[in-house]
Amino acid sequence: MATAAASTSLEKSYELPDGQVITIGNERFRCPESLFQPSxxxxxxxxxxxxxxxxxxxxxxxxxxxxxxxxxxxxxxTMYPG
Structure with missing residues (x-):
């Protein structure tokens, strides 16, 4: 989690169905981690x-x-890598 919070190299761009492109960074790791740490x-x-x-x-x-x-x-x- 510390690496994900501090690194921009983990950012990933996604194209939405309407064609808009969004870039997601540490949210990729924080969201699924909340299953294990609801705090x-x-x-x-x-x-x-x-x-x-x-x-x-x-x-x-x-x-x-x-x-x-x-x-x-x-x-x-269950589809998240790792």
Whole structure:
């Protein structure tokens, strides 16, 4: 995140459907990072990784291994590289 905040070399231009070109810099990294650190948005809640962990820990010990083995991510945010 520090590199993304301080570097302009990570900027990328995108052409919108109406032909307008926009340049996005560190927003490319800050937006998806808010899934893991909601405090970036001023929210006092757990990130997705902590929420999954806490949910599994509330289940019976006998099934935790199976739950961890069957985590499936879906949706547009799964397409981010890294």
């Amino acid at each position: 970036f948005l001023g929210m006092e809640s757990s990130g997705i990784h902590e929420t999954v962990y806490n949910s599994i820990m509330k289940c019976d010990v006998d099934i935790r291994k199976d739950l961890y083995a069957n985590i499936v991510m879906s949706g547009g945010t």
